[in-house]
Amino acid sequence: MAKTTKLTLTEWDTLHNNGPFPLKLLYKTKLESPALMPSDLDRYNDAAQEIQSLITEAKNKNEGFRAYGSAWSMSKIAHQKERMHFNAHMNTYFSFRNQDLHALSGYQAENLFLFQCGNVVKEISEKLAGHGKSLKASGASNGQTIAGCISTGVHGSAINVGSVQDYVVGLNLIIGPNPGDIVYLERHSKPALNDVFVQKLRSRVIRNDGLFNAALVGLGSFGFIHGVVIEAQNLFLLKRYVKELKKDKAIELAQQQNFKTFDGIPEEVKGNGEANIPYHFKVFVNQYKDNGKYVVEFMYKKPYKLNYPDPFPVIKKSLYRDLINLVVQIGSGIPASIPVFINLLKNSILPTVDEVSTGTLAETFWDAPYQGPAFAISFGVSHTDAEKALKILSKVSIDEGPVPGIFAMRFIKKSDATLSFARFPTTCMIEIDGVRWNEKKNLITLNDLSKKMIEALQQANIPFTLHWGKNADWKFSGLVDHMYGADATTWRKYRCSLLSGDMQTLFSNAFLKEVKLDKKEPSDPQLIQSLL
Template sequence: MAKTSELLIGKWDTLHENGVFDVKRQYITRHEPKATMPSRLMRYNDGAEEIQRLIKKCETDNEGFRAYGSRWSMSNIAHQADNMHQNNLMYLDLEIEEGDMHPDSEYEHENIFFFECGSTIKQISQKLNEYGKSLKTTGASNGQTVAGCISTGVHGSAFDTGAVQDYVVGLNIITGPNASDNVYLERHTKPSLNDAFAHGINARVIRNDELFNAALVGLGSFGFIHGVAIEAEDLFLLDRYVRRIDKNLALSLSKTLDFTNSEFKIDSEVDENGRPSRPYHYKVFINPYVDENQYVIEAMYKKKYTLAYPDPFTKIEKSIYKDLIYLLIKFSEKFPKSIPWFIKSLQKSILPEITKDEEKITATLYETFFDAGYKGPAFACSMGVAIEDSERALNALVKMTKAHPIPGIFAMRYVNRTEATLGFTKFHKTCVIEIDGIQWEKSKKIPSLEEYSRFMIEAMQSENIPFTVHWGKSMDYAFPDLANHMYGNNVDRWTKCRSWLLSEKMANIFSNDFLATLGLDTYKNVPNDFIESLDKNGQPVHLIA
């Protein structure tokens, strides 16, 4: 039987020390050892029963319950004051046989994989590599759990691909303590796995696009995500380049992503007519305090996998232009430790020179976005805007930051539109403008992080720029009517789907302060037939009680 440790920890914090938060107890569930329960399916189902036991205890005690993974989020989205469940030891994967595929599935069987909630991006990538497969995209590093990634909308800058949640094809969610509270959920228009597979994990089946898209970025509040079915692809290589290019060219590309007709060209990355190739990934680094004529950009080009490429880690380990916080930390090393002095230094310094090791690196996705280079105290704020608004939004944020300086620098990344109801990469092409940096104390000349993030929202509103915010990053989530301003009618759709899936008692158990602050904990009385399980043509299969 799976066993759970109960720790009365009192305090809890994020990986980047964005708390500290009060909490009564922490749960850590460990599966029965393989030696005494060889079947992975049996251990997976046994783990589900243990989670339901914990949920039942919370129901009896009238307390909340929340799962968390690697503590990567910098907001309080993962925090729950009563009971927090650490998922990191729940990292089983289940083999998907050809006979597990839904008869109407358009997915290739060899590309569908099923991972337990606590599996990290690194663990998943290593497993996929055994099959000659790769994830489609990841965030800037690989330490997050898959359930945590999709719950907050973790993304990279693969602008024709999407965010991590966009290659999820099925969700196994535990919504309560009863046998019927184990659900396998997927889109009815894109079924992946059949009913027999769902029944094998003791789950009832719901196929419905509306419910799936709402639960996909569920902010940890649609229940306990126990397992995730994903679509992988063939292993591929990325040729990565870091360059300084004209600022106006960098911003023009930001607004169009039209590389083929641009002046930006890397000689080895052209088509048969000598025109620039379209990269897989594009990122821009910006010091907001210095008016530079050139910006540092990172471009990656997707290539067919071959074994014949040099070991990339000797170069990757020396690379400065990796994730934004690592760049800022390396940049800060030559300056005084005093935050005010560091800000003054930023105001006089261009970003570091590009090293020879950065000129070109060939690696797989897994190797390119490897272990985080920095895991200490840090902050990060991210906003999403339509690419057409990217230059205007950046200018507004830079202007505000010069007026209210903090120890951070900007980057711009680009992501394809998500189908998730509250996915923050909601625009046709989303430009994610992020500022990462070192934590600081408020002073007369330096605003608090809460104040600064409020200024970010006000800067967007004053320019009438539609925006979203990254759920896992720092932000003033108490800003009036923030969720409705960003998502409009989608907030109502999302809360109705959550209310349909969960009983009112379970909705309260899976809520937290983060949800309440945003007004997303609202429970609505919706009829039983609000959601129906549908076939691929949208016809009801059966009404779900």
Template sequence: MATPRRFFRPKTTPETGRHDAYRQKLEGEYAFDPDTGNLSPFETYNAATQELQAILRDCKEKGKSLRARGSLWSLSKVAVTDGYLIDTKALRLAFEVPKALTNPSYPGDSHLLRFVECGNSVAALNDYLFSAGLSIKGCGSNNGQTVAGAISTGTHGGGYRFGAMQDMVVGLHLITGADKHVYLERNAMPVMQPAFAQSIGADLIRDDTLFNAALVSFGSFGIIHGMMIETRALFALNAVRFRFPYRESLKSAITTCDPQQIPLPATAQAMPQSQPYHFEVFFNPNEGTPPEDAIVLLMFEAPYDANSYIPPSWHGGESGLSASGLNVMGALVGKIPDPLNQLAVPFLNEQVKEEFSPYFKHGIIRDLFRGEKTLGKTLACGVGMPVPRAIEAIDIAFNVYQDAKVILPVILSFRFVKGTQALLGFTRFEPTAVLEMDAVNTPQTRAYFNQVLHALNKAGIPFTLHWGKYNDFLTAERLRACYGETAIDQWVSSRETLLDDPAVRQMFTNTFIARLGLAT
């Protein structure tokens, strides 16, 4: 019998998350000791399943709420509760599944499938895959999140021909009770044979609606213990960041999601441009509303050559090559005066220019999307919308900033992402333009975010909000307006189906989903 790895530690201080974006009182959290390697991977994995079920049993008996957590990367209370959390970071197994267990009708390459335990960080997964000559298909701006946490909140990255991170998942192992766990796939795309589910002791369920509901469910469907993901062979990206006039050519590229309309700087014109991968545009409203120039970040796919590849240089004190506006805000905390005034704007703008300096780099996902240094009080809001409405939306954001007559350290940007099948994936538009508002966390910042969201709503622009970022604007009524009655009803019904014990369903209910009408 395996030696128990779980232990419990009381929590005497409020949870604040990585970015100090909220305060949440809780009673304590379970955690796991590292794997000693005494058992085979599947034996270790199955033993962890039993321990997770024991935690559920304990919480049910005590009447405590429960949530699994990863790196506490979210800037909202979506993934926390006032009862107990489970720190999953020591649950880091990842392994290739036997080809014999793959369903014969699976349309993909079975050699590219990997089964990943929930506590793996994106960085750890990148390292694991790199050793096998593989890569994840898409990544957020950074690599510190756990894979399960990134998937559960719809972390979107910027793979506009691929999608958000959950779109690489083709199987989910969910702990749904003290004596119940399921392995879930889409019926439209069977991936594994029943013998795989049997090998982890789970019931096999193939159902498109259940799968698409559970995919982005922010810890509300039980505990995601493992994920079957599709990877791809290692590939490189040519990344170029440069300033470009904010005029009709750039506006056209934005509203058509076509980065190839933007001429590249001379240093990068010779590189292959046939396979665009990442498209991002940054604006500093303190340079003007709108500013004369935007900062454009484009990435194009290129072959990976192990014999010649040299990772791009990067230092932990820098914002990083794929830095988001949130990275830049974190870098500026402590450098800029507080409160800001008009005299400080030139200094602020120079700091932003330095953080967004031009470059032309060649690298793999593992080396381009790396750890952020943001630890100060920062805040971000991600707003998904149809691409054709993007310019209208950014004009609204500019106008609200101008009318507010305040000076905020804030970056506005767009990232573009392929639409998702996940019922509550906020990248639901095909494709989705994500308006990012990144700033230092102050009452004025939150007021600005809310004013922009109210103005977008008044303008009739359909939009959704990133689950793991600032989303206090959401109400039960607004959520149904965002996703439609059918999607919300299917998500709630799927939760009732998978968590068929009302006591367990209540255990995985937190204030966040109750407020939004997602709990029954």
């Protein structure tokens, strides 16, 4: 049987020290030993029963229950003040055969995998590589769990791929303590698994596009995500270039996405004069020092081969692996004096660089180099608003601060998930990352900085979203309705139709209440019918 350790605590914190937050009880569940229970499927189903027993405990105490993985989020989205469950030890997985697929499935069995909730991106990549496969995209690093990634919409800068949730094809949810409370969701328009396999998961199946898309970015509040079925692809390589570009050219590429006419990387220009479209495009911006240039990261997708140069000597030393690492390196670590740190940013142009490396997705987006106290605010806007929004947000950070952080722009394909922040045909994520400061020393608070940024974008009539897992003034009046409109109501309707009233309360938390997504909507059985 799966075993759960129960720890009585007083507080809990995120990886980047954005708390601490109060907590009564922490659960850690480990799967039964393979020696005692050889079948991965049996161990998976056994763990589901254990989770249901913990849900029963929480329900009987009239307390909340919330799962978390790597505590990567900087918002308090993962926090529940009463009972939390640490998922990372629940990390088995399955591959599939043709006989497991739905008769109408358009997927190839060799590309489908079910990963239990606690698998982190790094171990998923290792497991997939054993099958000659790769994730389609990831975030900037590899430490998040798969369930946490999709719950908050983790993304990279894969222009034509999307976020992590966009290659998910099935969700196995535990929505309550009863025998019928384990469900498997997938789209009715794109079914993946057949009923026979779903029954092996002791689940009932619901094939329904609307319900699936609502649950996909479920903010941890659509039940306990036990398993995630993803579509992988064959291993591929990414050729990475980090270069300086003139500011105007970098902004032009951001605004127009006219990569086919970009000749700045001769190796990526074809014989007909047309350039390859990058897999990944990212722009680094130090708003405190304008030298007329931006550092830009391009990655181009290449066929996999065995004999490619080791990318780690370049990647390990790269300042431009992620934004917070760059900020810390410019400041030579975290100084005792934030004003000194800001002066360094004001007097430092971004380090000149001309890097080239080739590696797999997992090698390129490797271990996070910095995991200390940090903040991040990330807005999603249409790429056509990128230049204007960047100017507005940069001005706020200077005028209302200054604050110890700098900006980057990443670009992602529109998501079908109801509450994905990738709402635009091409979404530009404008993020400011930096180190936490002492808000008592006559500096603006992080919350007020976010508030000023929200107000500035609203005043400029620029539609925007916010990254669910990043810092923000989440109590800002009407924020979610402003960002998502009717989709926020749609999301609540699906949630209230799938979960019973007591489970809606149990799987809620302070974050959900702050953003008004805990509001009860009338239950509609028609919304959660299986449509195939």
